Amino acid sequence: MKRSKAKRCPDALVYRVVEVLFQKRGEGSKRRNNKKRGITLRTHITTWLIAGSWALSQPLAEANDAVASTRQQADQWRAEHRTIDLHQHIDCTPEHLARAVKIMDAVGLGLGVNLSGGTVTRAQDGGPSEFERNKYLADTLYPGRFVHYMNLDYSGWDQPDFAEQAARQIEEGHRLGAAGFKEFKRLGLYLRDGAGRLLKVDDPKLDLMWRRCGELHMPVSIHVADPKAFWLPYDERNERWRELKDHKSWWFGDTNKFPPWKALLESLNRVIARHPETTFVCVHFANNAEELEWVDASLSRYPNMRADLAARIPEIGRHNPDQVRRLFLKHQDRILFGTDFQVYDRLILGSSGNEPPPTDADAEVFFAKEWRWLETRDRNWEHMTPIQGDWKISSIGLPAAVLRKVYFDNARKLLAGGLPLPRLQARRLSRDLDLEGHFDDPLWQTAKPVRIEQSGRDGTVRPGLSTSVRALWSPRDLYLAYECPFTRLTVFQPPLSGRKRFDLSRDGVSLWDRDVVEAFIGADAARPRHYAEFEVAPTNEQLDLMVMDLPAKDFDWSSHFQSVVKVDNKAKVWRCEMRIPLSALSGTSPAAGTLWRLNLFRCDRANQAALAWSPPLSGTFHTPSRFGVLEFVE
Numbered sequence: 001m002k003r004s005k006a007k008r009c010p011d012a013l014v015y016r017v018v019e020v021l022f023q024k025r026g027e028g029s030k031r032r033n034n035k036k037r038g039i040t041l042r043t044h045i046t047t048w049l050i051a052g053s054w055a056l057s058q059p060l061a062e063a064n065d066a067v068a069s070t071r072q073q074a075d076q077w078r079a080e081h082r083t084i085d086l087h088q089h090i091d092c093t094p095e096h097l098a099r100a101v102k103i104m105d106a107v108g109l110g111l112g113v114n115l116s117g118g119t120v121t122r123a124q125d126g127g128p129s130e131f132e133r134n135k136y137l138a139d140t141l142y143p144g145r146f147v148h149y150m151n152l153d154y155s156g157w158d159q160p161d162f163a164e165q166a167a168r169q170i171e172e173g174h175r176l177g178a179a180g181f182k183e184f185k186r187l188g189l190y191l192r193d194g195a196g197r198l199l200k201v202d203d204p205k206l207d208l209m210w211r212r213c214g215e216l217h218m219p220v221s222i223h224v225a226d227p228k229a230f231w232l233p234y235d236e237r238n239e240r241w242r243e244l245k246d247h248k249s250w251w252f253g254d255t256n257k258f259p260p261w262k263a264l265l266e267s268l269n270r271v272i273a274r275h276p277e278t279t280f281v282c283v284h285f286a287n288n289a290e291e292l293e294w295v296d297a298s299l300s301r302y303p304n305m306r307a308d309l310a311a312r313i314p315e316i317g318r319h320n321p322d323q324v325r326r327l328f329l330k331h332q333d334r335i336l337f338g339t340d341f342q343v344y345d346r347l348i349l350g351s352s353g354n355e356p357p358p359t360d361a362d363a364e365v366f367f368a369k370e371w372r373w374l375e376t377r378d379r380n381w382e383h384m385t386p387i388q389g390d391w392k393i394s395s396i397g398l399p400a401a402v403l404r405k406v407y408f409d410n411a412r413k414l415l416a417g418g419l420p421l422p423r424l425q426a427r428r429l430s431r432d433l434d435l436e437g438h439f440d441d442p443l444w445q446t447a448k449p450v451r452i453e454q455s456g457r458d459g460t461v462r463p464g465l466s467t468s469v470r471a472l473w474s475p476r477d478l479y480l481a482y483e484c485p486f487t488r489l490t491v492f493q494p495p496l497s498g499r500k501r502f503d504l505s506r507d508g509v510s511l512w513d514r515d516v517v518e519a520f521i522g523a524d525a526a527r528p529r530h531y532a533e534f535e536v537a538p539t540n541e542q543l544d545l546m547v548m549d550l551p552a553k554d555f556d557w558s559s560h561f562q563s564v565v566k567v568d569n570k571a572k573v574w575r576c577e578m579r580i581p582l583s584a585l586s587g588t589s590p591a592a593g594t595l596w597r598l599n600l601f602r603c604d605r606a607n608q609a610a611l612a613w614s615p616p617l618s619g620t621f622h623t624p625s626r627f628g629v630l631e632f633v634e
């Protein structure tokens, strides 16, 4: 929404109107109190309309429309399970995992990042570590729904080689599939050495470990300090009293025992400064939801710092929502959605005390309030974690383009190497399809799309170029349909036919050097470096080849695949349909349940984009370890 300076004044009033109307809609219990105010406002609106001022009604409608369309978009993401909660703690038992997944399904969370994955120290009898057991159970019962961060075993702290021990733990976690590393607030506040001294957040003994996390591309989530109020007097006047009275151990106001609040934050910043190659997600809104200026300055100073929202919307929501919104817009690539949703014998929704435990229905309300704060412009409503304090919060209504970064795109980039490999389902056709290039056949609507939208090199998401791909199969053929938004096409003219365009000895002259869509398909699980490659340009010029045993490539091979391309210059979309004979890919016909390996790519030269479905995270698309899965279904 663009606004001129001249309109700013009426806008301010309009926003006030919108605020109160939303507040009225949002809070049933407050409806009676607002009745009188509502009437006054309606009178205002009438007055304005009578005065013939469209300046008022138009932005009002625009603001409403913007929120409505954002919410609609976000509901769609939830329906597709795209949202990622970067901050959960799940006790990995079958019961607790089942409960977590049931709630995640109900609220539209696709992936939970379990920060309490456990340590990688082997059991005393040599059996698997806590981390291995947790990951194995979650991956077996709910594949693709969780990733796990590892935790550090400090038991060797007093030994002279602890720095190396810690680094080795990180290497072992990486080998076992830890998506990242989590440190709790115990560092700096609870953990003590053999002499009884608190371990320091910036102790040099930990430097090797922080560095190894960066080298292995394992993001760190780190909690230091806590709300400011936990350093203030321990009595009922403390605004966090309801939490503190049930958790005496959360109170750090004794200066003989604990470092000052700010000293902890500053020690973490020193660590972040010392390790520019390691990404630090500072949880709980950079551990300082009270001071927006400090968060802004720290994020600006340290490019390797991120902030999650876990359990701090009640605190962030107390600030001026316009100021918070500006901060989110400024650091939109650095803020990540997380909640501190915890499933143990007791459910914890951000925080808890001795009150009766929340129900699954309470969890749904909790998540609905998370969405409400990020997506609407509602003012002064009761927040999602009442035990944190008796105050109201105001929503920040992020635009959809920013919201998707906070909900999942930033996390997808952060976790790129640690996310479960994606899966494309090909549905079996009841009849063969004509290739038309516009996907009007209703059979295409039954195929669930996946997207090519991440940079192959580093996982950065390019929503504007998001290319959907659907798959279908018949006993004879595999069908792929690509839908590619574009700004300007870059192609070879005239297209070649009857001969493949490639020259491995020269740059810029092969088909893949201009705009193309690609599919790499491997049918033989025992030979991961053996797969077929298909490319089609917007001119419908084709190329296929067999990668015999990477890097060996057979360009003489021919699959006799067919393709049709339609370029819609008005809508700025080009569509490509491929029909690939299954017999060219495997001697054995697939059946429902067959799994092949697949990766999908798109090159768009005008936007300097080399995009992947499952980003290889390297300089080449030919990275079989990063291929996703093609699943044949009925």
Ligand SMILES: [Zn+2]
Residues within 6 Å of the ligand: 087, 088, 089, 115, 310, 340
């Ligand atoms: Zn937490």
